[in-house]
Amino acid sequence: MGMSGRLAVASLGGLLAAGLLAIGLHTAGATERQRSQAGNAERGQRLFLVGCAYCHGQNGEGTAQGPDLRRVGAAAADFQLSTGRMPNTAPDRQSVTKRSPYTRAEIDDLVAYVASLGPGPPIPDVHNPPGDLQEGGELYLDNCAACHSAAGNGGALSVGRDAPTLHGATPVEVAEAVRTGPGNMPVFGRGTFTPQQVNSIVRYVEYLKKPQDPGGLSLGLVGPITEGLVAILVGLGALMLITRWIEPPAMRQEPPAATAPEDQQ
């Protein structure tokens, strides 16, 4: 094969790769937008009757153990299921992020079924309209930082509950939590934040996963706990070693013991 032949094969391969990449990107965007429509509500209902109906009722009307799901919408269902908070075997305790027993397709089916029960917030589109990082920072500090901490590390609440860290949450999960107010989190509906403002917050939360740190080591940005530990172990430890080193060898001798006058006995 001559030089021109190899060139032709190479450029053909490049074109093919670029085309595949473009198709891949396009379908990735499409699945995210249409996830709520991707599921099959009938299959979801069968899964619901097996896994969810014990607490949420046969038709999602709720029981003493679990809330009514008829007006929660796709966003709440997708958030609770894809973060693994549901299914939850201890409804009187805070549900935490864990590995979901459902596959992605099963979650989509369940989300489609819950969405079919009644109106509620849909799964937000976190890329359109695009968010603004500065606006997101301002809104985050005003509305989110009180509980989730300025660095997104989460924090303690009362009654044994806590606001979780945001560093493990995907952009869609953050937007869903803002819209639906899971657990003890307040709800921020369309009257409070526009879709653009939610996307700004989502962008800022993404930024917080890897923030600029002009001060050097951030030590997890959890405040005085790690900083105090480092100060005590490294700082005080080094000072003690230096103090030991400064002392001249002649001074290390034991001082002569004070001799007690013998007539005191």
Place this chain on the structure above:
Amino acid sequence: MNDDDVQEKKATSRTALAFGITALASIGLAVTYARGGQEQIEGLLLAVALGGLGFGFVQVAKHLLPQGPYVEDREALPSSDEDQAAFAADFERGEGWLSRRGFLLKMLGLAGGAIGIAALFPIRSLGPNPGKSLFRTKWRRGSLVVDEQGEGVGVDTLDVGGALTVFPQGHLEVEDSQTILIRLSREDVVTRPGRESWGPEGYVGFSKVCTHAGCPVGLYQQQFKKLLCPCHQSTFSVPDGAQPVFGPATRSLPQLPLMVDEDGMLRAQSDYTEPVGPGFWDRGT
């Protein structure tokens, strides 16, 4: 050359090397700073410069200065008879000098008195009497409720379970007026007898200034309808008029009487009916 001489020579060269490193690091620090600076490198160079200086001093103290321990006997405590007689003589001489300088003494008294009086004047800088300002906030009858961006808040702004920090229109960022607005339901909410009209359409507003130490009570637990103060964990039960249920706060958060105008916007019926924030000396009960 004996062993001690060798030791001393080595210590001398170590000290000289340390001081040399200090000089180089200092020049490096100056150059880095002059070229625009880089905090981590500057900090490192400063540490090396000061560390070299310290290392050199310790070398001098340990190896070059004569080594102890030395014992210095304590001197006898009573003064000698000659010293006592000399002191008495000096004291009496001074007394004579003072009695001959009456004018200077008067001038000293004047200067001291003037300084003392002048020192009284800064008391005024402790500030004006707060007067009624601690009893009132910027909320007035008809004040429009606005969010932190200055946008008016209407009945559709919050969903049930939502919370928002709000201010009276035109007074954004006035600390004593900040209010946490919570939507508890779609119907009017009565938290206490006498507050029948204060919670229209499920909206209730409470002062965000903690009654314990004045921190912003910004943590709203939607599921339990509790407000939590991040400073000392005072917890307030919202449906009971933000009555404290845990922590050091003893007084409820003052509730802002709200109303809905004909355009569906939230407005204050009046100012808070009691002083907001922590107690103060003439607050009363």
